[in-house]
Amino acid sequence: MSIDPSAPVPERFNMARYCLAAAGETPDKPALIVAADACGTPSEVWSYAALEDAILRMAGGFRTAGLAPGDRLLIRLENTSAYALTFFGAIAAGVVPVPASDQLSAREAGFLLADSGAAAIALSPALPVEPVPEDVRVFAPEDIAALRNSPRADYAGTRADDPAFLIYTSGTTAQPKGVLHAQRAAWGRRPMYQGWYGIGPDDRVMHAGGFNWTYTLGTGLTDPWANGATAIIYTGEKDPEVWPKLIAAYEATIFAAVPSLYRRILKYAGAGPDTMPSLRHGLCAGEALPEAVAREWFERTGTVLYEALGQSEISTFISSSPSVPPKPERVGKPQPGRRVTILPQDGGDEPLPAGESGLIAVHCSDPGLMLGYWQRPEEDAAATRGDWFITGDLGMLDEDGYIAHQGRADELMNAMGYRVSPVEVESVLAEHPGVAEAAVAQVEARPGVEIIAAFIVRGPGDAVSAEALDAYAEERLARYKRPREYIFIDALPRTPNGKLRRAALAAMRASHTA
Template sequence: MEHERPWMEQYPETTILSFHIPEVSLYSLLEDTTRKYSDKTAIIYDEDSLTYKQLKDQVDRLAAAWRNLGVKKGDRLGLMVSNHPFYVISYYAALKLGMIVVQINPLYTPRELLEILHDAQMNYLVTEPQSLEKISQLKNSYAFKGLFVTELSSKKDGIYSIHELINCFNPLVDSCLINAQQDIAVIQYTGGTTGKKKGAMLTHYNLVANVLQSKALYGANMFFGEETILTATPLYHVYGMTSGMNLAIYIGAANLLVNKFEIEKVLKLIQTHRPTFFPGVPKMYNAFVNYPEIDRYDLTCFKTCSSGSAPLPIEVLKKFEGLTGASIREGYGLSETSPSTHRNPPDGLMKVGSIGIPLPKTDCRIVDDHGENLPEKTVGELLIKGPQVMLGYWNKPEETNLSLRDGWLYTGDLATMDEDGYFYIVGRKKEMIIVGGFNVYPQEVEGVLYEHPDVLEAAVVGIPDREAGELVKAFIVPKEGKGININELREHCYQLLTRYKVPKQFEIIEALPRNTVGKVLKRILLDESKKMV
């Protein structure tokens, strides 16, 4: 049965619904923008800046250096760098050569990093000086063809300085021939049903499409060659990659890169550089509105802001909009969708608590467990179809076949749609926890807890948190005759997990609630925790 699309009536006149998505490489976006806006500022970082001409020159020089070192199309390049111009340069140089960029959180522990290295069969890695000690711990477990560091104080065997490579090569190297629909541009890791990470394969076409879809929705609120984007969300996160980096390059915006979100520093940058667009997360908006001296700062430069990763409290939204005069438009996305699929339209109806309507060229359904369409205001699984939907999961055909069926992505998220075509996320089939925009998978945390010698059983849930959206809570059943030292258990987790994955709350209990077949009833644990919040 054909499903209805009431959202088609909700697009404002400024939204562009009919547009062509070219089958080109992401690198071609940089080429096109450089031709149009060569002398305009492309990147602002600390006291430095690059024009588009300078940015493309450095991208091309690095690509030439890598080609000289034997890099081939399809080689996997890990990018384990915080927000920095060298992230952008490395990303686009890799894509020019047809490499596959694997985005990696620099905060990963050696254990977490090794899992991705093996799964992606990583050939090369770009990282920062402060991560070299972590990398050295893996030398007996993994070997790279090449290791590149953003800055290198002294020469080391087998390690190349990105800065020196850029300075040593001329920019004359041809772009690799790209099949945009089939060639993978980025592997973005997310969690699997077993707790193991899985890499969403995003093609050049997926990523180009999502940039164009985003621009089409923003319509008259965003002008080519005139905007400044405040990019404080990490570029290694799919949200920062698309809404911060790739969108900026497509529209010829100045990208104000923030390495670490520190509210006082960010406020000063805003006064100096006057950004017009901010893709943020609730934790950042909360920091703005709760800063004691916020009234001293002029934030009226913002025109439009977006928010994702977790629900934005209405009082935070209203206060930020009051301070800036800008609108914050909440949305929704996934690693598997490049990431954006829904947003409250900037010039259209805003519904608080809703993720909005599908982006142009995006189709959605709400279905039951049998894949049948459900009526309005009925909870079911959200399905998505569009040019931004991934090719599949890297080397995981079974996971791919579960998630992609007949062209539809089964998100695992439970949602409803109202009579206007606005969507609302009401829960997750998956038990994923979202902490400040980052995905935490209970199975992974539970696995670490089970490694502690005094732990008999462990269960992890996400409970609401005003600042981070959710926080991780662990329920622990000690082994008989053992006492659990919470501080020791927390330190155990810090040794094996990235900080945002470490439980913020621990509760010692006698037994985990289970059903008749032994499955842990996490809903009971979650309900009890919510009563205590």
């Protein structure tokens, strides 16, 4: 049955109920396969009926524990199926999960706990948080497991605009900002089904990310389940060589990853036309897909990579797909049902004609658009212009309806599919006693490979080393936020008014490495 991507969202809507509708239609079908290795024997197989039962029992457990609809629950768990059950169990109960990466430092996780005002935290002892206030309810892994034995609840009678989940993303300040999504967020992903995935109930979707990544929670779980397909998540060591073996062993038909992983698979895994016979195509998002990688992947495997552009506030909204062939130097077209335009960078809400560059904007009526930034009304105001949400991405619409992505209008960086604020990294490095000033920028290490580099002005008489700064950052920043390179300079490049000239940093690196 075809799904209309522009159909209005029902007034009463629970995201978990929507995603698990197949439990009533194909209860015995595998909904989730958890793979610990590439031998083809899964460590876990969850049917739709078993998955729904566990999620509704967890919803009942959260209610019994005293969590009320709207309460926030920070999830600080490792990469296991318990993460997904906790996330969807909370949504089923009307509780608002706050997913956190296991890569975050204790300090970063502590900020999320405090800023979200979470009433509870699902916490692995291997993933510390500092501090945890006494009035915050702590669910240890054994408590989460016990919740699956709670009396089964029904789905909360939430409305489409009620809060569903809260995710944190880098902004242009020193701390991440919360993005609050409504229950309708899952319905708002419907344009992606054929506008990017080309998905059907017979597909087996393997996502390269862990359970504790929002890219996986959406593309790897939410959308396959909403289509009655089978989701496959791997929890073992993620060497590039393992992915073709996993795809073949578990007969995945769609594979989703960041472009840099496709590049590493091509380089190290010997991917070829016979290594992944079940694969129909690949999906990539999170960072720009180099044309050379897309071309080599097709030449080596015979399958196409479909790219998408999106962000935490709305997920993906521009993409290529089986019905929208990739076009060189273009991300794709607006997905069916989306209203996307290009607005002048310097103001105004009149769309620009084809061929002119400006800010990519999405209409505020899109059901996939966030409710707003968590407790940041000034950010909400800055992100809207008339009836349009300003994404912060620069682009150009061509005469064929394709959109070229031309980078960010702000200074956000991209690392392994995560947005990273240079200000956040700089503020941490500047706290080191041996650092007088610090600046961070994304630079090209070699063709097609970009890294985060730190430019350091040492304190007077100090000889702080790159190794010392890296160790310092390791304790305070998630791995994907940490600089890969430290460059020591005498002074930061600034304008006459003292503003950092971040664009000049790449040239300074070139002169230091020449």
